[in-house]
Amino acid sequence: MNSSVQPLLALDGVHTHIGPYHILHGVDLAVAKGGITMLLGRNGAGKTTTLRTVMGLWHASAGTIRFDGNDISEFATPDVARLDIAYVPENMGIFSDLTVRENLFLAARKGPLDAARLDWIFGFMPALKTFWLQRAGLLSGGQKQMLSIARAMVEPRRLLLVDEPSKGLAPAIIQNLIVAFGALRDEGVTILLVEQNFNFASKLGDTVAVMDNGRVVHAGTMAALVADPELQARLLGLSLDSHQ
Amino acid sequence: MSMSAAIAPAKVEDLPAAPRDWLPILLVPILILLALPLVGSFPTWATLTIAGLAMGLIIFLVASGLTLVFGLMDVMNFGHGIFVALGAFVGVTTISMLGGWTASSSFALNLAAIGCAGLAAAVVAGTVGIAFERVMVRPVYGLHLKQILVTMGGMIVAEQVILALWGPEARPMMRPASLQGSFIFGDVAIEKFRLLAVCLGLAIFAAMFLLLNRTKLGLLIRAGVQDREMVEALGYRVRFLFIGVFAAGSALAGLGGTMFGLYQELVTTAIGAQMMVLIFIVIIIGGLGSVGGCFVGALLVGLASNYIGFVAPKVNLFSSILLMVLILLWRPQGLFPVAKR
């Protein structure tokens, strides 16, 4: 990682409280421009809370969040999104009463849906084309995940925050996701991906950060982590297996 | 809503056909048919049915905004009834100022008088609604207990202001000349005003339906009801959406107040609190946050209240509660539960 280049997203000593509970205890995280950063860690480590704090869905009680050098810690959620940051939440956030078309239509904030771009998306996610006019609530879990990711793709974005996309999906579908995220990376989108599935994570990640107890406890390249089984075992081994 | 024409919907193979939930909607005709033997006489039944539909549609006007406000921001305004009372009094005042129009036998002028009254009521109630949102709702946003208390307190205060402005006496509310009396079809007499109320209610329902299903604004509202956070994460400011819906809901309640005043031909300050009970029953029956459910619920309550009011007047209001309990036993989340995250 080239440290002289300013990271696209940088969290510096971020604390988050949810009601009376202190969840994040000073998260330091830098996401470099371009490429895919994996955020790993056991269940309850604070990964989802970190993404939600970046999105302004929770507010940091201390520390700063910078996007492209600007402090966005105090931004409201819509203003964060308008910086071209897209969010795919853990529960996918599908509008199940709306059709697939309407879901994507709302995601295209800047204007009408672009046909060519839709065709590009349908290349990875043919199911969306098939069920174009169906209510999204009727889709299968994997299809919903596709729709949720497609919403983040309908217009070019600068940063994608994705929370456990592989959760509960069949291997074949996970393969589709890998292709889709790869294509986005090639387009120049920066992606911060929360994962529990190390196999999936290691195939996609360029860099990696590991969280535990509301802190980032390790940051480095994915290659280094893959090459060091001992480090893997120490950081992830116990927790990843026992919590799945 | 412009959308890429290049994409034709592909054939749908392995998805079940969208199960449009018809059963709750069928309850309305079922209730109407069941009432016929109960009421006994066909002309009475027809009269009651129109009265029930008129009342139901007026309740719908008032309740629809409240259910959307709840769905969108998890805010239950216990003071919503105040907009009804306000609308009714503004309506009375407007109509009495337009005495020339209401006394005229011209249907057009009469209609214009009601139109003006409704408009004035909607504008005043909508404006007060915006102020109410700012002062009573926003400071306690997200705190349910305080929300209930403060909106209830707001209602107490506002009710006293209405009393101070209009005085404590009940006001008779005359229907314009050509809307008095009934149309007679054979044995069946149908009050002209009720017919007008039905037409207006249906027109507003249709407009609302189109707005919610065919415009980006409407889609955003529906999406926001299901998952507000996600709508914000897509970059839309739900706050503004909410203020708009709150104002529109208050305006509709004001219009509903004028219509209800004309329906009863009498306006009192208690009209708000009185309607609040029915409104709550209706939106619980419909499923909190669902406009379609609110529509069906309002029709059921309006019809049941008129039928029972005729067959067994003593248990009238109790019948609405019974209806609610039965429906909740069948569907604990109401007729059309809103799919939340």
Added chain:
Amino acid sequence: MLNNMLSRDLPRSKLLAAILLIIIVGLLATPFVFPGARSLNVGAKIAVFIVLAASYDLMLGYTGIVSFAHTMFFGIGAYGIGIASTQMGPTWTAVAAGTLAALILSTVLALGISLFSLRVRAIFFAMITLAVAAAFMTMASQFSDWTGGEDGLNFKVPELISPAFSLSDEKFLGANLDGKLIAYYMVVLISGGLFLLMLRIVNSPFGRVLMAIRDNDFRSEAIGYRNVTYRSLSSVLAAVFATLAGVLYALWLRYNGPGTTLSFDIMIDVLLIVVIGGMGTLYGAVVGSTLFNIAQGYLQDLLKLAQGNIDSLPVIGALFHPDRWLFWLGLLFVLSVYFFPFGIVGKLRAGALAKTRRSA
């Protein structure tokens, strides 16, 4: 001893303790210090409303649920006495039967409503209770053969507490030693007992669980069933105490009608009393009820005075009309919720706390 009677939940403010003492002494001394039917009535009403408001606080302040059906239970108690007395005659058996029947009905209703609606959420409960209370009220005025309809019921009470009964022909300190006096002390003492019982309940382990649930909705949601059980229990308890308050009120007034116990106006009064007095303190009910019942008489006099000076301003003048006194209380209510959520009692305690901190 006192500490034990108050279940170790002391006023925690000298000023509050003094106010409470004045209220207690005042209530006990009223027949002799302010003789006359009017002051006795105010005294008895204060005592009954202390129980009514405190029982409401059990739910609102200690459990965090809003019910609009509380006066329904108050009314059930009062109608229990009224109906039993008219049907069975003015005997203690009738009083016992009426009380028992009312308690059973209240318990069943409260349990039914809770189990039906508390599962979902607090807002749902508030909405349902509003609807149920309205329906109950129309029912009560419809079944006029039993309830006397809108006119209500006038009835006789057992001789011992009826005005006709006389202990002695002589006056003592200006008070008639008659059944009315006995009735007054019965109402005041039983009210006091009920209040101490409630104080005991909120300071028991049960009360602490209630408060834990109230303060900690997210974590306790996980243990859902326990949550519902405790909340239902609290609403049943509140209903039982409200019913008993209704019983006392009916025995005192020898009359009951929808406007006296059932109406939504009374519900609003109770809400005002609890919130202005101080939610979740129980003592707030005492302070609030006293203040409210006195204000009901005297705020109107005060407004009459003010009105004379600003009559010229159209709307503002109208708001100073004595009939608009609820406007001012409503305003105070809203401001209380915003700025001092624990009402007068909370304010007094905060003041006392600040003082001890400063001197420490």
